[in-house]
Structures are given as structure tokens and as C-alpha cells.
Amino acid sequence: MTLETESLGLLQEALSRLEEGFHSLPKVEHSPNLDALRIVLLEVAERMQDNYPYPHPLYVGQMLKPPTEIARLAYMLSLWINPNNHALDGGRASSAMEKEAVAEIAKMFGWEYHLAHLTSSGTMANLEALWVAGNLHPNKKVVASSQSHYTHSRICGVLRIPFQSVLCNSLNRMDIAALKKLLQEDDIGTVVVTLGTTATGSIDPLPEILELQSEYGFRIHADTAYGGYFTLVDNLDDSTRAAYDCLKNVDSIVVDPHKHGLQPYGCGCILFKDPSVGKLYKHDSPYTYFSSEELHLGEISLECSRAGSSAVALWATQRLLPLIPGGEFAGYLSKSRTAALTIFEKLQNDSRFIVAFPPELDIVVWVVKSQSASESSRLAKEIFKVAEQEKLYLALANLPKELFLESGEGINWDQDSITCLRSCLMKPEHLDWIDRIWQTLDAVTTKVLKLSMSIAT
Numbered sequence: 187m188t189l190e191t192e193s194l195g196l197l198q199e200a201l202s203r204l205e206e207g208f209h210s211l212p213k214v215e216h217s218p219n220l221d222a223l224r225i226v227l228l229e230v231a232e233r234m235q236d237n238y239p240y241p242h243p244l245y246v247g248q249m250l251k252p253p254t255e256i257a258r259l260a261y262m263l264s265l266w267i268n269p270n271n272h273a274l275d276g277g278r279a280s281s282a283m284e285k286e287a288v289a290e291i292a293k294m295f296g297w298e299y300h301l302a303h304l305t306s307s308g309t310m311a312n313l314e315a316l317w318v319a320g321n322l323h324p325n326k327k328v329v330a331s332s333q334s335h336y337t338h339s340r341i342c343g344v345l346r347i348p349f350q351s352v353l354c355n356s357l358n359r360m361d362i363a364a365l366k367k368l369l370q371e372d373d374i375g376t377v378v379v380t381l382g383t384t385a386t387g388s389i390d391p392l393p394e395i396l397e398l399q400s401e402y403g404f405r406i407h408a409d410t411a412y413g414g415y416f417t418l419v420d421n422l423d424d425s426t427r428a429a430y431d432c433l434k435n436v437d438s439i440v441v442d443p444h445k446h447g448l449q450p451y452g453c454g455c456i457l458f459k460d461p462s463v464g465k466l467y468k469h470d471s472p473y474t475y476f477s478s479e480e481l482h483l484g485e486i487s488l489e490c491s492r493a494g495s496s497a498v499a500l501w502a503t504q505r506l507l508p509l510i511p512g513g514e515f516a517g518y519l520s521k522s523r524t525a526a527l528t529i530f531e532k533l534q535n536d537s538r539f540i541v542a543f544p545p546e547l548d549i550v551v552w553v554v555k556s557q558s559a560s561e562s563s564r565l566a567k568e569i570f571k572v573a574e575q576e577k578l579y580l581a582l583a584n585l586p587k588e589l590f591l592e593s594g595e596g597i598n599w600d601q602d603s604i605t606c607l608r609s610c611l612m613k614p615e616h617l618d619w620i621d622r623i624w625q626t627l628d629a630v631t632t633k634v635l636k637l638s639m640s641i642a643t
């Protein structure tokens with residue numbers, strides 16, 4: 187693996203430029219004890235070797251994508267100021283950059299008017315969405331699919347909002363009939379629609395859910411923490427595209443720039459279609475708001491101190507790689523999707539594996555064919571382990587048996603769930619490495635199956 191360091195020279199140049207802005211202040215001398223720093227820093231470098239190689243294309247496991255160079259550099263550069271985007275007093279330039287950056291994200295979703303800000307994570311962004319939902323629909327239930335992120339039920343617990351999960355169909359999407367039944371029987375205030383579930387990247391049927399909304403009148407929150415940016419790509423399936431095409435009709439959207447937006451961790455985003463929900467956040471802080479009459483980001487968010495550096499990095503990234511269909515950034519996502527489709531096709535044509543449904547985004551999940559669910563799960567875990575020894579880094583996911591009842595014909599369901607192999611092909615480079623990835627998976631599978639046969643006989 188080669189860690190990119192060529193761009194570091196730019197940081198030095200940009201720091202000098204930054205300093206020019208403060209030249210009217212008297213000099214302050216400060217020279218760090220380099221020897222002491224060096225010892226600790228090299229110790230850190232050694233400690234950090236104990237990680238999976240997330241930036242490498244042979245890491246195809248969990249949702250981990252390296253920040254792009256411009257994000258890394260802009261983030262580092264801003265650390266010499268260390269702005270706090272809670273209030274303009276703490277981060278004037280970076281607050282303006284945050285507003286510009288989130289306006290571009292809102293525009294990507296088709297919203298000119300909006301209320302939006304960054305958060306430290308998708309979890310915090312979803313918390314704000316459900317907090318607003320609960321305020322607008324007190325005592326009514328929030329529902330989300332059984333494959334939605336666990337954060338929704340947990341957040342509802344924190345907020346003391348009643349929560350119920352909705353069954354998924356054989357494509358791992360929210361089951362419309364099940365949702366309709368709940369709407370008829372219960373007082374549902376908000377439906378959480380996931381575009382890009384965390385386990386499989388599945389897309390809930392938003393067009394049908396919007397139809398139900400016109401009949402039953404609930405709020406819709408779209409959790410697109412993972413999948414939001416895929417609205418820009420040109421190679422989605424029709425039903426997936428249809429969901430994105432009506433995303434602008436929902437009430438709130440969450441997207442994580444630290445997942446597919448090429449940002450370092452600490453960057454989620456919440457967007458509301460109706461800016462007037464801002465009044466729910468109203469509070470009086472005696473400490474922070476003295477520098478201007480303008481709305482502070484701290485007045486429209488639940489978090490107080492927040493890394494202004496996140497906004498700076500995001501702004502810079504979107505400057506270099508605008509969020510436009512057909513652009514370079516969109517092209518990266520299209521490549522990821524093509525990589526997923528390529529692997530899917532290979533898996534589908536291989537009798538050792540079962541794939542229940544095609545990937546809707548860039549996540550592929552598959553099962554090892556075997557006589558029982560328990561044996562299949564064991565084999566998946568074994569392949570996961572041996573692949574790692576062979577420098578291919580996959581992930582595992584536990585999925586309910588209902589998903590595989592058709593595709594997994596002949597499996598003895600001696601348990602209710604099955605351990606699947608899972609791959610998030612998030613990096614654009616994955617497409618160039620796809621043959622290598624497949625060859626290793628192929629060889630590892632052959633090895634594991636051979637071994638398990640020889641043990642069985």
C-alpha cells in the first residue's frame with residue numbers, strides 16, 4: 187500500500203496564505219519540542235498499523251471510504267484556526283462555508299428552499315429529524331423498515347416516541363402491504379424511508395409510500411445516510427431511480443458526507459424541506475451569540491460545539507468535485523455501482539453462491555450454498571477469515587431467512603437468520619481491481635469448501 191504524501195507540499199503553501207490574513211497582529215513565537223513530538227508521533231504511526239487497510243482497493247468490507255485529498259488537506263489547514271461552527275463568534279468563515287455547502291446538497295436533492303446544517307454523524311442528523319417529527323406529531327408512532335438502521339428505534343427510545351418496525355419484502359425493501367395495514371390500524375405520525383439500507387443498500391419504495399401519504403397524511407423522513415449521493419448517478423435500475431426521482435417530496439433528508447461524500451468522519455447532514463421547523467430549536471444562550479444579528483448554526487441544531495473543519499473540508503471538496511450529474515464525483519459513484527454489478531453477475535453465475543437480489547447501489551450480499559443455514563453461515567465466516575489471510579477484506583452480515591426462501595430453495599432452515607458475505611464497493615478504484623478481487627474470492631472459496639468436504643468425509 188502507498189499512502190499519498192505528494193499533496194502535503196500544498197499544505198505548507200496554503201498555511202502561508204492563511205497566515206497572510208492575520209499579518210497585522212503582533213508575532214507570537216512558538217516552537218514545539220520536535221524531539222518529543224517525534225517520539226510520540228512515531229508511536230502513533232505504529233499503533234495505527236493495527237488497522238484493516240481501509241484505503242486499499244482490496245478492502246471491500248464495511249462502509250469505509252478514504253477522504254479525498256482536498257478534504258484531508260482543507261481539514262488539516264483549517265485546524266490551525268480550529269473553528270467552532272456552533273456560532274459565528276467561533277467560526278465566521280467556516281459557518282458561511284457550511285451554509286454554502288449544505289445549500290449545494292439541498293440543491294442536489296432538488297430543494298432551493300430548505301433548512302439544513304451539518305452534524306457530527308448520521309445518527310445525530312437522524313436524531314434531529316425524529317426530534318422535529320415528534321414535536322410536530324406528538325404521541326404518534328414512528329415506523330421504519332426492519333432493515334432500517336437500528337439508530338431509529340434507539341433514537342425513538344431516547345426521545346420517548348413510540349416506534350414500530352415494518353416488515354420487508356423479498357427484495358429487502360419496506361413491504362407496502364404491511365405498511366398499509368399499520369396505517370389503517372394505528373396512529374402513525376412519521377414513516378422513515380431508507381434509500382440505501384446499511385446491510386444491503388436496498389431502497390424502500392418511496393413512490394408507493396408517497397401515494398399512501400396522500401391518503402393517510404403522515405410525515406416522511408428519508409434516511410439516505412448511505413445512499414443519498416446516488417441520486418447523481420446514471421446507472422441505477424428503474425425502480426431505484428424512481429425512488430430518487432421523488433425524494434424531493436419528503437419532509438426531511440439525512441445524508442452522510444462521511445460515508446459517500448469523501449469526507450473524514452464527523453460529517454453528517456440533516457435537511458428539512460420546510461425552513462419554519464427552525465422555530466422548534468429556539469433557545470436563549472447567554473454565552474454565544476453576540477457578533478451578529480444573523481441566524482447562527484447553533485440556533486438551528488441540537489449539538490453545540492461542532493467541528494468547523496468538517497464544513498471547510500466539505501466546502502472544498504464540493505468546489506473541486508461539484509455535486510452534479512455527469513460530473514467527476516457522480517462518475518466515481520457510477521463506477522462503484524458498476525463494480526457491484528460486475529461482482530453480482532459473477533456470483534450469480536457461480537453455483538457455489540446464492541444471491542437473493544441484485545444490488546441497488548454498490549453493496550453486494552451473498553450466501554454460500556449449503557444444505558443448512560447453520561452450515562452456510564459457518565462457511566461464510568470461514569471464507570471471511572481465510573480471505574483476510576489472503577489480503578482480501580470482506581464483511582459479514584446476518585440476514586433473516588425470509589429473504590432467501592425463494593432463492594435459497596433446498597436449504598434446511600435450522601435457524602432463523604443466515605450469515606452472508608457482504609461487500610461495499612465504495613471506492614472508484616474497486617472497478618479496476620474487480621478481477622483481482624474475484625480471483626481471490628474464487629480461490630479462497632475453493633480452498634474453504636475443499637477443506638470442509640475433507641472434514642465431512
Ligand SMILES: *Cc1c(COP(=O)(O)O)cnc(C)c1O
Binds near residue numbers: 307310337410411
Ligand atoms: C450509517 C448509517 C446511519 C448512521 O450514521 P452514522 O454516521 O454512522 O452515525 C444511519 N442510517 C443509515 C442508513 C446508515 O447507513
